[in-house]
Amino acid sequence: MLGNFPMEGNVSGIHKSTHKGSSVEFAEYREYTPGEDPRRIDWRVLARTDKYFLKEFEAETNLRAHHILDCSGSMTFGQPVNKFEFGKRIISTLSYLYLHQGDAVGLNLIKAKGMVDLPSRRNPSQLQNILQTLGKSNASGEDFLVTQLHQAADSIKSRALVMMFSDFLVDPKSLANAIHHMRYRKHEVVLFHLLDQQEIDFQFDRPTRFIDLEGGISVLTEPTVIRNEYISQMENHVTAIRKICTETQSSHHLTITDLGITNALKAFSSDRSSM
Amino acid sequence: MSFLQPIVLLGMVLAAIPVLIHLLNLMRHRKESWAAMMFLLKAKKSTSRLSKIRKWLALLFRVLAIGSLVVLMARPISNDDGNFITISAQSPEFILLVLDRSASMAKKNNNYSKSHIQTCIEDFQKFAKIWPEARLAVIESVFSKTIILDNIDMLYTPEMRDFFGPTDTSSNLPYTINRGLTWLKDAGIGEAHIIIASDYQSACWDIPNNDPLVRKINQRIESKNGIWQMHFLNREKSKKINYSLHAKSVIQEKRFLYPTLSIQGNEDTSRNLGIKININGQVMPAECEFSYPATTWTPIVPIPESPAKGWVQVTLPEDTNSHDNNYYFTYGNTQLLKVGMLVNKKQVKKVLSASITLKPDKVIIRNELFESKKQILDHDLIFVQGEQNNNTRELLDVFVKKGGNIVLFPDKTDGRKKQTLQNWSPLEISPENNNFTISEWNKNGGILANTANGKELPLSFIKVKQRRVPQEGLPLAYYRDGKTFLSRKTIGQGMVYSFSSMPSDDWSSLSDGFVLVPAMLRILDECRASSIKVSLDCGSTKSHDLTDLISLTGNKSDKPFLHAGIYKKLGSLTAINQPSIEYQSKELKQSELQELLTSQFIKWSESKALNFSNKKTEIWDLFLILMITFLLTESLLSLPFDKPKLIFRNVS
Numbered sequence: 019m020l021g022n023f024p025m026e027g028n029v030s031g032i033h034k035s036t037h038k039g040s041s042v043e044f045a046e047y048r049e050y051t052p053g054e055d056p057r058r059i060d061w062r063v064l065a066r067t068d069k070y071f072l073k074e075f076e077a078e079t080n081l082r083a084h085h086i087l088d089c090s091g092s093m094t095f096g097q098p099v100n101k102f103e104f105g106k107r108i109i110s111t112l113s114y115l116y117l118h119q120g121d122a123v124g125l126n127l128i129k130a131k132g133m134v135d136l137p138s139r140r141n142p143s144q145l146q147n148i149l150q151t152l153g154k155s156n157a158s159g160e161d162f163l164v165t166q167l168h169q170a171a172d173s174i175k176s177r178a179l180v181m182m183f184s185d186f187l188v189d190p191k192s193l194a195n196a197i198h199h200m201r202y203r204k205h206e207v208v209l210f211h212l213l214d215q216q217e218i219d220f221q222f223d224r225p226t227r228f229i230d231l232e233g234g235i236s237v238l239t240e241p242t243v244i245r246n247e248y249i250s251q252m253e254n255h256v257t258a259i260r261k262i263c264t265e266t267q268s269s270h271h272l273t274i275t276d277l278g279i280t281n282a283l284k285a286f287s288s289d290r291s292s293m
Numbered sequence: 294m295s296f297l298q299p300i301v302l303l304g305m306v307l308a309a310i311p312v313l314i315h316l317l318n319l320m321r322h323r324k325e326s327w328a329a330m331m332f333l334l335k336a337k338k339s340t341s342r343l344s345k346i347r348k349w350l351a352l353l354f355r356v357l358a359i360g361s362l363v364v365l366m367a368r369p370i371s372n373d374d375g376n377f378i379t380i381s382a383q384s385p386e387f388i389l390l391v392l393d394r395s396a397s398m399a400k401k402n403n404n405y406s407k408s409h410i411q412t413c414i415e416d417f418q419k420f421a422k423i424w425p426e427a428r429l430a431v432i433e434s435v436f437s438k439t440i441i442l443d444n445i446d447m448l449y450t451p452e453m454r455d456f457f458g459p460t461d462t463s464s465n466l467p468y469t470i471n472r473g474l475t476w477l478k479d480a481g482i483g484e485a486h487i488i489i490a491s492d493y494q495s496a497c498w499d500i501p502n503n504d505p506l507v508r509k510i511n512q513r514i515e516s517k518n519g520i521w522q523m524h525f526l527n528r529e530k531s532k533k534i535n536y537s538l539h540a541k542s543v544i545q546e547k548r549f550l551y552p553t554l555s556i557q558g559n560e561d562t563s564r565n566l567g568i569k570i571n572i573n574g575q576v577m578p579a580e581c582e583f584s585y586p587a588t589t590w591t592p593i594v595p596i597p598e599s600p601a602k603g604w605v606q607v608t609l610p611e612d613t614n615s616h617d618n619n620y621y622f623t624y625g626n627t628q629l630l631k632v633g634m635l636v637n638k639k640q641v642k643k644v645l646s647a648s649i650t651l652k653p654d655k656v657i658i659r660n661e662l663f664e665s666k667k668q669i670l671d672h673d674l675i676f677v678q679g680e681q682n683n684n685t686r687e688l689l690d691v692f693v694k695k696g697g698n699i700v701l702f703p704d705k706t707d708g709r710k711k712q713t714l715q716n717w718s719p720l721e722i723s724p725e726n727n728n729f730t731i732s733e734w735n736k737n738g739g740i741l742a743n744t745a746n747g748k749e750l751p752l753s754f755i756k757v758k759q760r761r762v763p764q765e766g767l768p769l770a771y772y773r774d775g776k777t778f779l780s781r782k783t784i785g786q787g788m789v790y791s792f793s794s795m796p797s798d799d800w801s802s803l804s805d806g807f808v809l810v811p812a813m814l815r816i817l818d819e820c821r822a823s824s825i826k827v828s829l830d831c832g833s834t835k836s837h838d839l840t841d842l843i844s845l846t847g848n849k850s851d852k853p854f855l856h857a858g859i860y861k862k863l864g865s866l867t868a869i870n871q872p873s874i875e876y877q878s879k880e881l882k883q884s885e886l887q888e889l890l891t892s893q894f895i896k897w898s899e900s901k902a903l904n905f906s907n908k909k910t911e912i913w914d915l916f917l918i919l920m921i922t923f924l925l926t927e928s929l930l931s932l933p934f935d936k937p938k939l940i941f942r943n944v945s
Contacts, residue, residue: 092328101328187329217329225322230330237330238322239337242931243348247336252329 088184090161096214105183130159167196311355361920393491413490434464461857462832496874537617637679694785703761734770763791
């Protein structure tokens with residue numbers, strides 16, 4: 019559950035800081051400059067080289083874990099748990115875990131009407147706030163993810179771990195801009211790409227009228243005829259998003275909701291550990 | 294193609310089931326809320342035309358598969374005509390087999406296993422099995438009477454061998470077919486299939502004489518507008534070695550017989566043939582040096598003093614057709630040839646009489662006038678020279694048509710009256726010391742052929758001072774200027790020889806006899822050879838009249854109008870042989886018949902006989918294969934072109 023990039027926390031924590039400090043993690047040697055604390059001089063190096071060197075250590079601080087949940091209508095798709103519910107559960111779990119290791123946690127809900135912003139705090143009561151906010155929220159309407167991601171990028175004040183929970187059914191180019199914006203603001207970005215198994219397989223055995231969960235338009239088609247093309251389109255889309263993540267040094271987690279939260283968190287945790 | 298169960302074709306409406314299911318599916322579609330609409334719209338928009346074609350093709354193949362199943366269940370049978378599909382059961386009321394039982398049908402096929410006639414009957418049996426409801430009848434070429442079969446097995450019963458088995462007769466197929474059609478008409482038969490089983494031997498069809506009859510048959514079939522359909526069974530042309538034997542003439546000189554035998558073979562080689570000569574039951578081996586394609590062989594056959602009358606059977610080695618390997622003749626017949634003289638010029642009469650009386654024990658000359666038909670028909674040969682009155686000319690015409698032979702000589706007078714036997718050119722007189730001479734003649738056969746020891750007749754020594762060239766008939770000898778010296782003309786069953794000059798001093802040197810005598814004797818031999826006392830044609834009218842005869846050379850049940858051989862009745866012996874036309878191996882081309890039989894309801898099998906039968910059998914297996922093919926194709930079309938990529942495998 020560690021951040022990959024140095025964080026700017028206000029208290030001591032377990033994450034790398036942008037500043038040097040007094041942790042046990044060695045950082046570098048630096049020549050002594052008069053006026054600095056002589057206690058930090060490495061006497062062993064002085065004995066070997068007859069020069070004054072300071073031994074510096076990494077500072078460790080806490081991070082701001084900021085969750086952004088897409089509340090568009092498309093997130094209500096999925097059986098037995100839809101993508102929105104899955105997103106809420108995983109955010110709740112992660113919030114608990116981050117708070118438990120002393121990090122600050124915040125939440126942004128991206129809705130058609132506007133964004134619900136819950137600034138990050140490390141107060142234990144923040145968990146209650148997050149759970150209440152998630153509990154009251156529901157998904158509906160069109161998708162304004164990209165627009166509001168730009169707002170979120172600006173509204174999150176200092177470096178943070180920004181975790182987005184969405185199906186990302188948006189134009190990859192505009193999504194790329196938003197992620198670049200995030201990275202420009204020094205945020206570490208993690209994309210939880212939520213998809214239902216049905217969306218991937220597209221297994222239908224007879225003609226079906228598909229009704230859009232966001233706009234209400236409907237399409238009558240024979241899935242068997244267009245299945246290959248649909249899967250191809252879906253693959254291209256996922257590939258494009260993965261490419262964006264690679265370019266922006268962001269993490270991309272394709273999460274199938276049918277597989278359960280445990281598997282999703284295991285994969286996330288394993289991924290973070292390997293970095 | 295036609296169907297045994299056409300009612301099943303109503304099930305063809307079932308072929309619409311896939312289309313109905315498709316439409317019902319479209320109507321009964323389910324509704325699904327969907328998130329990833331953007332991919333759905335793109336996929337639908339960019340689904341290739343090929344995918345749509347595949348979808349419709351799959352639907353089409355489903356329809357075709359059901360269609361094939363329905364056709365399969367309707368039990369289709371093939372037609373070898375242009376009409377691919379005939380939506381009717383086509384179960385005929387009668388299937389009539391016109392069976393050629395001529396001797397040539399006894400030839401065995403290339404496998405030596407079955408004769409043509411057996412193959413034809415088997416083909417007919419297969420044909421009949423296609424329509425088990427149809428009644429069966431057979432009209433064969435010997436009796437030309439229709440026999441209704443209770444069941445197909447009757448064709449194989451021993452009792453019916455006389456009606457369906459092989460014979461030594463010839464046949465007149467057009468006549469038999471026409472009789473069969475007449476029977477169908479008289480019996481009021483509706484739908485009928487007429488199966489023609491013949492080997493297309495030219496002699497059996499005799500197209501030159503039967504041309505009107507064949508056209509009439511064609512017209513009768515055409516007028517029935519498909520109710521009667523005629524099918525020609527094709528037969529496998531035998532390529533195996535076969536030799537046949539028949540006699541041109543048989544001459545008896547004291548205690549010796551001199552049969553002039555013609556041996557024909559289809560083996561392009563020279564070889565010695567071991568021949569058996571059976572004289573009254575005593576077999577004498579002989580050998581003949583055969584040269585392809587035909588050899589004339591004259592063995593010397595000694596005959597015993599007792600009995601005075603006897604018989605001889607000459608037998609060739611066994612081959613693919615044993616029916617044409619034998620020739621039978623009798624001896625001891627004292628019947629004299631009756632030769633008539635209608636000759637005006639005395640010298641000609643004298644020379645001709647002297648020529649033919651060289652064999653006084655063979656010939657009797659009658660000089661009386663012919664006034665009645667009966668009198669003139671009681672001759673074998675008549676010499677005619679000079680102008681005859683109308684009555685005589687008419688009688689001569691009847692005589693020759695009935696099978697008589699005439700030797701014509703020209704006359705000085707220009708025949709103003711209508712000539713029926715020959716048309717003569719105007720009289721030509723040669724310049725002095727420059728007589729007409731003969732340069733070319735047929736040395737290989739006929740009455741001017743080389744002698745038995747290979748010497749030419751001295752025709753080139755004949756000097757002709759006056760001549761009138763015969764305009765009709767086949768030239769047998771030519772003058773140096775290309776005009777005909779001697780011609781032979783066939784009228785009806787008889788023969789007319791026409792000399793262009795007379796055997797008298799003022800006309801030619803024919804009277805010297807060195808050409809005239811051998812020619813006359815050979816004409817006499819030809820007449821004798823055709824005499825019924827030496828041999829009768831099997832199946833001829835006269836052979837039918839012979840009753841209570843017992844076969845000496847074959848089975849006791851053999852009958853002279855069906856089987857060749859020596860027959861005995863009391864002290865009388867009769868030789869029965871295959872008709873001479875049966876030895877003509879020339880075959881009629883199918884195209885020649887097709888020129889006359891042009892009706893669309895006359896069908897020709899193009900392959901071998903057995904294949905023809907197969908063509909008329911059920912072809913449900915073809916549609917089974919088609920159905921499976923359609924189903925497999927439909928399955929292949931329903932498969933995706935490419936598998937989905939593995940991009941979604943590594944997901945959490």
